[in-house]
Amino acid sequence: MATGTKFELKMGAATREAFGRTLVELGRANKDVVVCDADLSKSTMTTYFAQEFPERFFSCGIAEANMVAVGAGLASSGKIAFVSSFSAFLLNKGFEQLRVTAAYPEVNLKAVGTHSGISIGEDGPSQMSIEDLALACSLPGFAVLSPCDEVSMRAVIHTVAAHVGPVFVRAARAKSPIVYGADARFPIGGSHELIAGKDVTLIGHGLLVAEAIRAAGSLEAEGISARVIDMYSIKPLDRDAVARAARETGAIVVAEEHLADGGLGVRVAQTAAETTPCIMEFVGVNNVYAESGTPDELLDKYGLRAVNIAAAAKKALARKSAR
């Protein structure tokens, strides 16, 4: 566990790249691993698997609903089936199939959505997934994971392949800074405290973990001790970590590249309400569809930056001391 600002964030690969590379590792180790993709294999990076294992890769065309149910059929017949597309199309076009062919019958399907959030940039809202976690978390029995860097994505893909049950994993288009050393472990339902702190807790997932780390650095310079937690397991949630943060710091900020409605924030709030109610603030996309722009411009404009997290933390602290 690191303390203070000792974190050095070096840029790594995109989590989708790590996903694609890890699928090949899985394929080599287990011939029951199969992959389906819907005309986006060069973007989701399942193309690596397709090249090495063409007989176990199923091109589905632009037909996500069919792909998800085919994947569920493969999975219910004993295959370790991965289905992948942009998160927006996988969850929105394939939702009914995720619900009735995977979640409800408790089928061992692995759904991986890439290009999540607004940081896909120029393509705009039709390709942006800002509601995928809300949808995935609404599926009973699903494990929902959002790793923040290439190291954790690789570990999470190995974890979910070994796990028996339906899973949704969220990946990003943009490169992300490396947060973890190679030996870190990522069990379903876990979390990682990256920075110790006692005044306020910053909880993030995906690309906003790095922003939360930066926010903690700037808060430290102002004499505020911020704890940072990577809540990579959105569901099931690490309830102990939430309760401890609430008890020990009394204020929590949740930051995510997702609609504030229905994201990790509301899940953390529910858990805090059930265990140790505390002051909370939320950094997310607020009831709006974004637009075209560079990833950086959009993260700035829609308030998903370290400065926004730090501002939310100060607001939470002010509310805490006014109590």
Add this chain to the structure above:
Amino acid sequence: MATVTETRSVQELQAVCKQIRRHIVTMIAAAKSGHPGGSLSAVELIVSLYFGGRMRHDPKNPRWKDRDRFVLGKGHAAPVLYAVLAEAGYTPVGELNTLRKLGSIYQGHPDRRFIPALEASTGSLGEGLSLACGMALAARLDGSPARAYTMLGDGEIQEGQVWEAAMFAAFHKIDNVVCIVDYNRIQLDGFVKDIMDIEPLTDKWRAFGWHVIELDGHDLNAVNAAYDEAAATKGKPSVLIAHTVKGKGVSFMENNPKFHGMAPTAEELQKALAELA
């Protein structure tokens, strides 16, 4: 019935097409991202509608109730539609090179919040024909002569929703809807026949109860005639199976899957513009 649209000769239309192609490559190069291939393949098919008198529309009155509608199902081809809307006078030509930039009306995919003249916000493939059916039905209910046109990609029609809509249109005898399939044989990951073959395509549409018109989608005489045939066909919807070349007009983009979703470099832009001079 007021026909506001001007009609131009095929020669004049060819000149418009060339101008549209220049806009397409220039704005995508300026944006440094975007989809040139499927924009270039669709030029004649859309120019005939907006400039060849085949669609009734009025740039001075984009919300005219009886206008014909055009829905770009394959929303990633937004540059061709933007260039056409701009040249037709709906939106500023001078801003085309702001494509995909923050604050631009020319968003990465058609976005009604930014351009009210757009009939739909598209980009998630497979929804265009359903939307057009709804618009055509509304016109029928209102006793309006309006027709609804939609253009789909040959990869896009792999979406099941397209075939739900195809069944719906024939069942409800929506003869004021026209579907255009831009059959350029390439989708994102490669050639359509290798990703998910859609053949036999004319048989499929016929089996779904449609009037099928197969044509060369770059031959303006054939394109004009196909729209006229569709308009004259009563009692069933019409589909144009338009054989096209992805990247048409720029030699190094033609039939090249790489230019589905890649911008030309500055150097490639100069080469492209020289070919489109």
